[in-house]
Amino acid sequence: MKALLFDLDGTLTHTDPIHLRALQHLLGEHGRDMDEALYRSQISGRSNAEVGRHLFPDRDDHAELLSRKEALFRDYAVELVPLAGVADLIAAARRAGIGLALVTNAPRANVDHMLAAIGLHGAFDTIVHGDEMDRPKPDPLPYLTALDRLGASASEALAFEDSTPGIRAATAAGIRTIGIATTLSDDELRQAGAEFSIADFTDPRLPQI
Numbered sequence: 001m002k003a004l005l006f007d008l009d010g011t012l013t014h015t016d017p018i019h020l021r022a023l024q025h026l027l028g029e030h031g032r033d034m035d036e037a038l039y040r041s042q043i044s045g046r047s048n049a050e051v052g053r054h055l056f057p058d059r060d061d062h063a064e065l066l067s068r069k070e071a072l073f074r075d076y077a078v079e080l081v082p083l084a085g086v087a088d089l090i091a092a093a094r095r096a097g098i099g100l101a102l103v104t105n106a107p108r109a110n111v112d113h114m115l116a117a118i119g120l121h122g123a124f125d126t127i128v129h130g131d132e133m134d135r136p137k138p139d140p141l142p143y144l145t146a147l148d149r150l151g152a153s154a155s156e157a158l159a160f161e162d163s164t165p166g167i168r169a170a171t172a173a174g175i176r177t178i179g180i181a182t183t184l185s186d187d188e189l190r191q192a193g194a195e196f197s198i199a200d201f202t203d204p205r206l207p208q209i
Contacts, residue, residue: 003152008104010162010182022072045163047105047136082118085201099150105130137169167192
């Protein structure tokens with residue numbers, strides 16, 4: 001194995017409740033609301049461009065609206081903690097000479113904010129973020145870009161994802177993918193294409209892999 005590839009939101013740290021709160025704040029400014037079920041089924045894991053088109057189909061200022069939402073998210077996301085075991089796994093991979101990539105639809109400002117908050121700033125050899133991809137997840141391009149930067153093939157890599165779009169992106173790139181059950185159930189993660197799911201990175205199956 002030459003590469004481990006990680007999603008960010010919901011994978012390195014559990015942020016979906018904070019994203020929901022930020023969206024509820026934004027939608028409240030426009031006289032609307034959103035519950036957790038709708039967030040899980042229609043928003044989680046999707047790019048801001050897709051979210052903007054879905055939530056505000058009659059407007060053309062999606063970038064400004066979602067930029068406001070991300071600013072709200074960063075205001076709320078002040079006490080993030082890394083998912084259990086992830087720092088140890090990254091350190092072990094580093095000692096073993098395994099390449100590390102972060103692959104996310106999140107904008108770079110969010111990436112920097114979250115990695116600093118959970119103590120993983122500088123932990124990755126490369127970061128593929130939402131601001132630089134013409135085709136975000138569920139397209140495989142972000143994962144293919146990460147593999148290219150790490151000089152690894154899909155068969156030499158393992159991905160960790162918590163959302164349906166993310167799992168579809170990684171598996172479409174040909175990468176063996178493990179689901180992170182922070183938001184979706186094991187059945188939902190497997191149906192999306194995950195080989196199996198784990199609650200966090202202390203799962204005893206990971207060292208065997």
